[in-house]
Amino acid sequence: MAGAMSPPFPAERGIEVYNKKLGMWIFLASEVMFFAALIGSYVILRFGATGEWAKPGIVLSIQITAFNTFLLICSSVSMVKAYAAIQDGFPDKMKFWLLMTILGGAAFVGIQIYEYIHLIEHGFVPSGFTEGSHLAELVENGTLPAATMGLYGSTFYTMTGFHGFHVTCGVVSMLYLYLFKALPGKYTPQDFGGIEVVGLYWHFVDLVWIILFTIVYLV
Amino acid sequence: METAHKRPNYILIWIYLAVLTAAELGLAFELPITANVKLALLLFLAVWKALLVGLYFMHLKFEKWNLRMLAIIPIPLALILLFAGMSESIW
Amino acid sequence: MTTVAATAHATHAHHDDRSFIQKYIFSTDHKVIGIQFLFLTLFFLAIGGLLAMQIRWQLAYPGKPMPGGTLLPETMAPGGVLLPEYYLQLVTMHGTFMVFFAIMLLLVGVYANFLIPLKIGAHDMAFPRINMASFWSAFASGAVMLASLFVQDGSSRAGWTMYAPLSARHDYSGADFGQEMWSISIILFGLSSILGSLNYITTVINNRCAGMTWFRMPLSVWALFITAILGLLAVPVLAGAAIMLLFEQILGTHFFDPAAGGQPILWQHLFWFFGHPEVYILILPAMGIVSELVANGSRKPIFGYHSMVFAIAGIAFLGWIVWGHHMFVSGMNPTLGSSFMVSTLLIAVPSAIKVFNWMGTMWRGNLRFHVPMLHGIAFIAMFTIGGLSGIFMAATPVDMFIHDTYFIVAHLHYVLFGGSLFAIFGGIVFWFPKMFGRMMNEGWGKVHFWLTFIFYNGCFFPMHIIGMAGHMRRLYDPTVYDFLKPWQPMNEFISINAFLLYGSQIIFFVNFWWSLFKGKKASENPWEDNGLEWSCPSPAPHGNWETLPTVYRGPYEFSAPGASKDYLPQNLKLPTDRDPVLTPAAGH
Numbered sequence: 001m002a003g004a005m006s007p008p009f010p011a012e013r014g015i016e017v018y019n020k021k022l023g024m025w026i027f028l029a030s031e032v033m034f035f036a037a038l039i040g041s042y043v044i045l046r047f048g049a050t051g052e053w054a055k056p057g058i059v060l061s062i063q064i065t066a067f068n069t070f071l072l073i074c075s076s077v078s079m080v081k082a083y084a085a086i087q088d089g090f091p092d093k094m095k096f097w098l099l100m101t102i103l104g105g106a107a108f109v110g111i112q113i114y115e116y117i118h119l120i121e122h123g124f125v126p127s128g129f130t131e132g133s134h135l136a137e138l139v140e141n142g143t144l145p146a147a148t149m150g151l152y153g154s155t156f157y158t159m160t161g162f163h164g165f166h167v168t169c170g171v172v173s174m175l176y177l178y179l180f181k182a183l184p185g186k187y188t189p190q191d192f193g194g195i196e197v198v199g200l201y202w203h204f205v206d207l208v209w210i211i212l213f214t215i216v217y218l219v
Numbered sequence: 220m221e222t223a224h225k226r227p228n229y230i231l232i233w234i235y236l237a238v239l240t241a242a243e244l245g246l247a248f249e250l251p252i253t254a255n256v257k258l259a260l261l262l263f264l265a266v267w268k269a270l271l272v273g274l275y276f277m278h279l280k281f282e283k284w285n286l287r288m289l290a291i292i293p294i295p296l297a298l299i300l301l302f303a304g305m306s307e308s309i310w
Numbered sequence: 311m312t313t314v315a316a317t318a319h320a321t322h323a324h325h326d327d328r329s330f331i332q333k334y335i336f337s338t339d340h341k342v343i344g345i346q347f348l349f350l351t352l353f354f355l356a357i358g359g360l361l362a363m364q365i366r367w368q369l370a371y372p373g374k375p376m377p378g379g380t381l382l383p384e385t386m387a388p389g390g391v392l393l394p395e396y397y398l399q400l401v402t403m404h405g406t407f408m409v410f411f412a413i414m415l416l417l418v419g420v421y422a423n424f425l426i427p428l429k430i431g432a433h434d435m436a437f438p439r440i441n442m443a444s445f446w447s448a449f450a451s452g453a454v455m456l457a458s459l460f461v462q463d464g465s466s467r468a469g470w471t472m473y474a475p476l477s478a479r480h481d482y483s484g485a486d487f488g489q490e491m492w493s494i495s496i497i498l499f500g501l502s503s504i505l506g507s508l509n510y511i512t513t514v515i516n517n518r519c520a521g522m523t524w525f526r527m528p529l530s531v532w533a534l535f536i537t538a539i540l541g542l543l544a545v546p547v548l549a550g551a552a553i554m555l556l557f558e559q560i561l562g563t564h565f566f567d568p569a570a571g572g573q574p575i576l577w578q579h580l581f582w583f584f585g586h587p588e589v590y591i592l593i594l595p596a597m598g599i600v601s602e603l604v605a606n607g608s609r610k611p612i613f614g615y616h617s618m619v620f621a622i623a624g625i626a627f628l629g630w631i632v633w634g635h636h637m638f639v640s641g642m643n644p645t646l647g648s649s650f651m652v653s654t655l656l657i658a659v660p661s662a663i664k665v666f667n668w669m670g671t672m673w674r675g676n677l678r679f680h681v682p683m684l685h686g687i688a689f690i691a692m693f694t695i696g697g698l699s700g701i702f703m704a705a706t707p708v709d710m711f712i713h714d715t716y717f718i719v720a721h722l723h724y725v726l727f728g729g730s731l732f733a734i735f736g737g738i739v740f741w742f743p744k745m746f747g748r749m750m751n752e753g754w755g756k757v758h759f760w761l762t763f764i765f766y767n768g769c770f771f772p773m774h775i776i777g778m779a780g781h782m783r784r785l786y787d788p789t790v791y792d793f794l795k796p797w798q799p800m801n802e803f804i805s806i807n808a809f810l811l812y813g814s815q816i817i818f819f820v821n822f823w824w825s826l827f828k829g830k831k832a833s834e835n836p837w838e839d840n841g842l843e844w845s846c847p848s849p850a851p852h853g854n855w856e857t858l859p860t861v862y863r864g865p866y867e868f869s870a871p872g873a874s875k876d877y878l879p880q881n882l883k884l885p886t887d888r889d890p891v892l893t894p895a896a897g898h
Contacts, residue, residue, distance in 0.1 A: 011517065011518065011519055011520055011858075012518040012519065012520060012521070012522055012523060012890075014515050014516035014517070014518065015283070015285055015286065015515050015516060016283065017282075017283075017286055017516075018516075019436045019437070019512055019516055019517075022286075022512050022515060022516060023436060023437060023440075023508050023509075023512045025286060025289055025290060026289065026507075026508045026511050026512060026542060027504070027508050028290070029289060029290065029292060029293045029542060029543065030293075030504050030507070030508070030542045030543065030545070030546045031546070032293035032294065032297060033293050033296065033297065033542075033543050033544070033546040033547055034546035034547070034549060034550050035550075036293065036296070036297030036300060036301070036546075036547070036550075037300070037546065037547040037549075037550025037551060037554075037580055038550050038553075038554070040297060040300050040301045040304060041304070041550070041554065041565060041576060041580065043301060043304075043305070044301065044304035044305055044307075044308075044573070044576060044579075045565065045571070045572065045573060045576065047305050047308055048305070048307065048308030048573060049571045050571065051571065056247055057247075062244070062247060066240065066244055069240060070237065070240060073233065073236050073237070073240070074233070076272060076276055077229055077230070077232075077233045077276075079276075080229050080276045081229060084226060084229065125561075125562075126557060126561040126562065126563045127561060127562035127563060127564065128564070128570070147570075147571055148571055150563075150564035150567070150570035150571060150572070151564055151565075151570060151571045151572060153563070153564075154557070154561075154563035154564050154565055154572075155565075157557075157561075157563075158553065158554060158557055158563065162553070199276075200277055203272050203273070203276045203277045204277070206272055206276075207269045207272045207273060207277075210265055210268045210269050210272065211265055211269060213265075214243060214261050214262065214264070214265035215261075215262075215265070217247075218243055218244070218246070218247040218261055219257075219258055219261055292543070293543055296543055296630055299630065299631065300547070300579065300580075300583050303579055303583075303634070303646060304576060304579050306643045306645070306646050307573065307575055307576075307579075307642060307643050307646075309643070310643045310644070310645070
């Protein structure tokens, strides 16, 4: 029974989901709205743009990001395996899978930062493209549409930037739980709510990326 | 509290996700289909993957209906905002 | 984690050996946090009012030096004469401070924090440390916003609605870093609000004491709960929009820049998608408070308790699909506009249900006109006026003429001041004993109420008239328009009432501070009310109760037949009462 505990005092039944887990789901509902604002704006702007939008793969690297997507999905699997492990009473397995998740998440962020540096070097910035850069040449020879590059840059960096920020927060939280809760053996099959709750957050972050990857990189 | 259930096969779900991702990548490259069909298929695949993560990794499939409602409520609101914003470009 | 609840419970029951800093500065006690919010918000209410006084001076006496104006820098008011740039800062910051830092934080930060655990029978919120984080991020947000008035070129001045691209570009607005500070402050505020919301929602769902079923909860808790849901889902959209605005300001993005394919109307859709649920956030808790005050003052149960709950839910539900009524003149899609007209007209219905139910509550009640009751009755009347003017705006063809006029300003002040602020004042007086263990002075409370009521109506009612005559909003100098010149005496009349209104608040201020130290000591239940908060000492101690109460009935059992008194507290067990089914709840 995941994280079940009976209170020492009588109370109303409530939703029969413990507070931290309920709190995390409620928080995720707010996060859906937050990403809806950012992603919705992207869709609205792209739908309403009068010119052509840049074709996928010219500015952004689909191959690297596809690998990154796969990495994040793998880290989601390792997260759920950590949760299953402690549920079954194997704290050592849980620690292993949690560490894998942290490493996977950190690698994702690392690759994203690498991509950002690469993109900025080529002249792709939030305001569009910089003068005299490689991207400026592509705009000049018509490979990229000048009219929508400003929107492309604005929406790309805002959406992926905030997603990356959320991933980073997830990695930091998991690291904290790993160092101060998992390693000292504070999780037991009767009490492992922290793993479940941070797991929910991590899966959510993966879910958002699944949507983002498709609509930003592939469409 | 989760209702008692058989644990899903996480590795199997992982394979599904990998296959769907590969399918998306395949679609992204030049294929003899119109842009609208490609968009629809890509969105469909993305939503399918998202549902797999939500239902199985986040255990929504096995939670009570009221927790599922909580998770679902923001979606129609997000869609309302989206369609209202998009409607500005069609008149 | 299992044992935290148990040990916390045990600690509350015994000694309280926290340090001064833990008790009063970085406290996790919901009551202390509520009181911290109270002091913070009363401060911002005073600031917002001060800004309004300057606006009213300029409108009544355009071009004349303002008393105290020479204290302002030359860049804002040379020789004490307000500059247009400064005037626009005033209207922007008055709106910003009042909406976010005064009313929203008073209703949600103060009342949700203070009342919810007390009224549902919990020791504290579900997440006490997140609660503390929520207060301090609101504090930081307020500090940034206040500081923005003092940076070079002053604060943002694009109106509290911050329409882009005016708000996005320094060369359009004339503001410099002050603009970015608005965005940063709002992002911090959003964080505070979301953290608060998730606390209130979790607490109400999972931490109700035995017997406190959903339909035995007081209406104030229902209102605060539903408000928290509104905030949870609407504020993130504002946060997203504010982030996009900040990026527009500092990174040169093009979301709202038409020259690069961006859409200015996108800002409006994002802002008002948040903005409309926001105004329901600003009124629903006030309505909940009024239900408490009026039931208590009428010594009668609330008329139609269930329909009151459904009305709150109905308002919250419909509130998501009406935002376009703020955008009727924006050039939005006309078909979309028509749908907004229909939904806006519909939303009047649940609000009206509530007004009729309050009237039904008072009908043939054993009325006690104590200060909170006076405020509650004033709310009902003033909110009705505000609601009626809203019907004019809901009708798009009418709104074409009255949008951005003083008719709108009248409407919003009738609902926000005549509505929310009267409820807030009533609530402060009502729960003062539970917060501080003393009563506020009743006589001076009545003087304050009547002066406020008279000057408030004198100030805001004429705004309907000049608005209908075409007097625009955010206007620096009405006398440049010939058609407005005849209305200038009315502007003066409004301003004089405004000055007297602000002056009258000194009475409240003195009453509040004096009563903190010298007020009559309060008993456990000075208002003879039924809520659970009146079953613990005044002021409520850390942890609220040693043993949590058990609830046997609803919250409005006033003048119950056969009862020995005209009130019957929720937790009082009568011989005829059964114990509720005690389940080991999974919440804790």
